[in-house]
Amino acid sequence: xxxxxxxxxxxxxxxxxxxxxxxxxxxxxxxxxxxxxxxxxxxxxxxxxxxxxxxxxxxxxxxxxxxxxxxxxxxxxxxxxxxxxxxxxxxxxxxxxxxxxxxxxxxxxxxxxxxxxxxxxxxxxxxxxxxxxxxxxxxxxxxxxxxxxxxxxxxxxxxxxxxxxxxxxxxxxxxxxxxxxxxxxxxxxxxxxxxxxxxxxxxxxxxx
Amino acid sequence: xxxxxxxxxxxxxxxxxxxxxxxxxxxxxxxxxxxxxxxxxxxxxxxxxxxxxxxxxxxxxxxxxxxxxxxxxxxxxxxxxxxxxxxxxxxxxxxxxxxxxxxxxxxxxxxxxxxxxxxxxxxxxxxxxxxxxxxxxxxxxxxxxxxxxxxxxxxxxxxxxxxxxxxxxxxxxxxxxxxxxxxxxxxxxxxxxxxxxxxxxxxxxxxx
Amino acid sequence: xxxxxxxxxxxxxxxxxxxxxxxxxxxxxxxxxxxxxxxxxxxxxxxxxxxxxxxxxxxxxxxxxxxxxxxxxxxxxxxxxxxxxxxxxxxxxxxxxxxxxxxxxxxxxxxxxxxxxxxxxxxxxxxxxxxxxxxxxxxxxxxxxxxxxxxxxxxxxxxxxxxxxxxxxxxxxxxxxxxxxxxxxxxxxxxxxxxxxxxxxxxxxxxx
Amino acid sequence: xxxxxxxxxxxxxxxxxxxxxxxxxxxxxxxxxxxxxxxxxxxxxxxxxxxxxxxxxxxxxxxxxxxxxxxxxxxxxxxxxxxxxxxxxxxxxxxxxxxxxxxxxxxxxxxxxxxxxxxxxxxxxxxxxxxxxxxxxxxxxxxxxxxxxxxxxxxxxxxxxxxxxxxxxxxxxxxxxxxxxxxxxxxxxxxxxxxxxxxxxxxxxxxx
Numbered sequence: 162x163x164x165x166x167x168x169x170x171x172x173x174x175x176x177x178x179x180x181x182x183x184x185x186x187x188x189x190x191x192x193x194x195x196x197x198x199x200x201x202x203x204x205x206x207x208x209x210x211x212x213x214x215x216x217x218x219x220x221x222x223x224x225x226x227x228x229x230x231x232x233x234x235x236x237x238x239x240x241x242x243x244x245x246x247x248x249x250x251x252x253x254x255x256x257x258x259x260x261x262x263x264x265x266x267x268x269x270x271x272x273x274x275x276x277x278x279x280x281x282x283x284x285x286x287x288x289x290x291x292x293x294x295x296x297x298x299x300x301x302x303x304x305x306x307x308x309x310x311x312x313x314x315x316x317x318x319x320x321x322x323x324x325x326x327x328x329x330x331x332x333x334x335x336x337x338x339x340x341x342x343x344x345x346x347x348x349x350x351x352x353x354x355x356x357x358x359x360x361x362x363x364x365x366x367x368x369x
Numbered sequence: 370x371x372x373x374x375x376x377x378x379x380x381x382x383x384x385x386x387x388x389x390x391x392x393x394x395x396x397x398x399x400x401x402x403x404x405x406x407x408x409x410x411x412x413x414x415x416x417x418x419x420x421x422x423x424x425x426x427x428x429x430x431x432x433x434x435x436x437x438x439x440x441x442x443x444x445x446x447x448x449x450x451x452x453x454x455x456x457x458x459x460x461x462x463x464x465x466x467x468x469x470x471x472x473x474x475x476x477x478x479x480x481x482x483x484x485x486x487x488x489x490x491x492x493x494x495x496x497x498x499x500x501x502x503x504x505x506x507x508x509x510x511x512x513x514x515x516x517x518x519x520x521x522x523x524x525x526x527x528x529x530x531x532x533x534x535x536x537x538x539x540x541x542x543x544x545x546x547x548x549x550x551x552x553x554x555x556x557x558x559x560x561x562x563x564x565x566x567x568x569x570x571x572x573x574x575x576x577x
Numbered sequence: 578x579x580x581x582x583x584x585x586x587x588x589x590x591x592x593x594x595x596x597x598x599x600x601x602x603x604x605x606x607x608x609x610x611x612x613x614x615x616x617x618x619x620x621x622x623x624x625x626x627x628x629x630x631x632x633x634x635x636x637x638x639x640x641x642x643x644x645x646x647x648x649x650x651x652x653x654x655x656x657x658x659x660x661x662x663x664x665x666x667x668x669x670x671x672x673x674x675x676x677x678x679x680x681x682x683x684x685x686x687x688x689x690x691x692x693x694x695x696x697x698x699x700x701x702x703x704x705x706x707x708x709x710x711x712x713x714x715x716x717x718x719x720x721x722x723x724x725x726x727x728x729x730x731x732x733x734x735x736x737x738x739x740x741x742x743x744x745x746x747x748x749x750x751x752x753x754x755x756x757x758x759x760x761x762x763x764x765x766x767x768x769x770x771x772x773x774x775x776x777x778x779x780x781x782x783x784x785x
Numbered sequence: 786x787x788x789x790x791x792x793x794x795x796x797x798x799x800x801x802x803x804x805x806x807x808x809x810x811x812x813x814x815x816x817x818x819x820x821x822x823x824x825x826x827x828x829x830x831x832x833x834x835x836x837x838x839x840x841x842x843x844x845x846x847x848x849x850x851x852x853x854x855x856x857x858x859x860x861x862x863x864x865x866x867x868x869x870x871x872x873x874x875x876x877x878x879x880x881x882x883x884x885x886x887x888x889x890x891x892x893x894x895x896x897x898x899x900x901x902x903x904x905x906x907x908x909x910x911x912x913x914x915x916x917x918x919x920x921x922x923x924x925x926x927x928x929x930x931x932x933x934x935x936x937x938x939x940x941x942x943x944x945x946x947x948x949x950x951x952x953x954x955x956x957x958x959x960x961x962x963x964x965x966x967x968x969x970x971x972x973x974x975x976x977x978x979x980x981x982x983x984x985x986x987x988x989x990x991x992x993x
Contacts, residue, residue, distance in 0.1 A: 182807075187495035211549070262567060265564055266568060282889075283884065328491075345835075348811040356886050363894055394703075395761045395768065396703065396761055468700060468768070470768065474779065514709035514710075602972045603969045603972040604911065676907065676908060681906075682980065682983055774983070
């Protein structure tokens with residue numbers, strides 16, 4: 162596992178990547194990298210930071226109770242609850258939470274059935290599904306205002322074989338064993354959300 | 370409050386930010402930062418400048434009568450009336466006016482009801498609304514050719530709890546206590562306008 | 578009027594601007610700046626150049642018969658006929674021809690009526706129309722394979738008060754007194770084409 | 786023909802070009818340049834590389850049996866079969882395989898008829914069709930899980946006069962005599978796929 166300094170550098174690289182694509186609008190989103198297991202600690206962007214101009218001090222080291230380790234004037238984001246819940250459920254090393262127009266649209270258009278299914282698309286291989294005609298279901302959970310409830314809902318919906326959960330009219334959580342894996346999963350999810358929305362426009366729902 | 374020199378630098382940074390996203394097409398738009406209160410003065414982009422290539426001399430110091438302070442060959446934009454009207458109504462420190470395809474589309478599609486309402490979307494938090502299921506109404510005003518009338522109309526429609534007004538088939542005015550606040554509000558408004566238009570395409574009007 | 582060297586520099590700056598937006602795909606498009614009047618000469622991009630990697634030698638000095646002045650291994654583009662026809666009709670100093678998805682879509686969707694009309698949109702001011710509720714008609718001409726015929730058709734359709742002509746399923750010609758004017762006109766046209774297409778999707782044709 | 790070192794440099798430039806446009810999401814896609822004919826060898830991106838951060842060692846020299854020449858810890862992508870099949874059928878010098886939302890949408894919307902036809906559009910000139918009203922048919926093949934079968938299907942569908950084949954819900958293969966030709970063809974195909982999809986939205990299928 163990385164040191165805090167290495168994890169901090171990874172978080173800054175992930176922020177540069179996601180901000181350059183416009184995936185962290187209006188200081189939204191949170192990016193984290195696990196530092197230790199027993200007890201759980203992880204590096205994560207602080208509340209309210211503009212990720213296109215992130216500084217090292219904007220990345221905090223937190224424990225499972227969201228207490229900052231070391232001296233910092235900054236507070237963690239309230240949504241850190243979701244990162245904690247996912248790190249406690251899975252062995253993943255990095256979690257990315259971003260807001261995009263297309264993941265928001267898919268989360269809204271397919272909200273009632275509780276998931277969106279992508280069948281027979283090449284890019285599900287990037288999510289680890291290599292079998293012919295593979296179908297991937299990405300869960301969609303309500304956007305609970307109570308953030309402990311949101312954390313529980315995301316972790317409960319999360320499946321070991323699909324590294325992402327959509328939150329309705331809010332955004333996506335994607336994760337992976339390493340920061341590069343999490344980034345690859347997120348790129349695939351965003352591509353597929355744009356594809357699903359645009360196919361929906363051409364054909365109507367449920368035809369993919 | 371900032372000095373004129375500090376405000377000038379902020380205006381140039383805001384122009385760099387907005388121009389890089391294509392939000393100031395064809396030399397349109399105006400960006401300003403308040404310098405003093407009694408009497409009102411503010412730094413603002415001059416008329417006709419290409420904001421992707423802004424120079425310090427393209428940022429003027431104006432008073433409430435739109436008279437330039439100091440020696441300059443340039444004229445203020447006629448739309449400066451709207452900035453004056455907003456600075457006189459609110460204590461905001463910065464105002465951003467941009468033209469985008471999505472804010473134009475929303476302003477046209479929802480023009481007749483005089484506002485667009487966004488309900489239950491996470492990003493309204495970036496506009497200061499944190500309560501569960503919060504609904505935000507962004508006013509839409511006609512694009513009056515008389516710019517004093519336009520200034521009055523925008524200021525009259527502007528609400529203390531929603532830091533933006535759309536002008537039909539023209540653009541948006543967004544503001545905030547600081548340049549960073551104004552930028553965050555504008556990023557959220559632009560995200561929500563793109564989202565609203567694309568949801569409208571998938572579902573038809575009034576279903577958000 | 579500029580020297581050839583100045584015009585060459587302007588053409589390269591215009592190419593950098595238009596290529597960075599993806600408006601010159603697959604080596605398409607041509608950009609020119611007038612150098613002299615009696616007789617007509619102008620600097621223009623050569624045939625087949627990738628404008629994202631333009632070199633000074635890719636900009637030719639041509640006369641009204643499309644003969645290259647000076648020593649060059651390169652040929653002018655066959656579409657240079659259109660530039661000649663426009664320079665002979667108007668006193669404009671710069672002409673930009675680009676291919677974009679949105680100008681292509683508008684040229685196709687409104688081809689049969691021979692023009693697209695934009696009424697009451699703020700950005701027609703960037704095309705020189707400041708009166709209230711101004712309406713601008715951009716002509717659309719067939720994409721004649723015979724390039725002398727295409728040049729005549731574009732010049733004939735071109736109006737003094739609207740600095741652009743669309744060619745069906747091909748692209749746009751926009752011009753102005755200076756390279757900056759031509760660029761501002763082109764930015765406005767591209768914005769309006771994207772807006773018109775997206776409004777058409779939401780509402781159907783003829784409702785703008 | 787280029788040396789391996791020259792081909793490696795070309796592959797890295799092509800990767801920079803395609804990655805900057807978002808055409809290689811989630812480590813997908815493969816780019817290659819032919820090095821020799823008898824026997825066939827070519828430089829190609831390795832499996833799993835992030836093309837936005839490509840290093841020289843990520844470009845392998847392979848033979849027709851997909852065996853890496855020289856010492857490398859990396860494996861070729863399984864999809865290299867398609868490159869081999871195309872190099873064996875045509876004399877082309879470079880092959881580009883990318884995944885984009887628009888080529889995926891067109892491949893899905895027109896899958897059943899086995900091709901998409903573009904008629905009377907200017908940009909088919911960039912594919913080598915200069916006759917008036919030229920029509921270009923881009924073949925669409927099923928996304929066979931067996932990659933030898935996919936290679937055969939792409940090579941069989943490929944026509945000498947249209948330098949591209951779409952694979953359903955997967956991506957496109959485009960090629961050319963040189964890396965610049967392949968790039969120009971790919972740019973034209975991507976432009977046309979976006980255009981075809983957006984015209985389909987406005988008009989419905991089969992109307993282009």
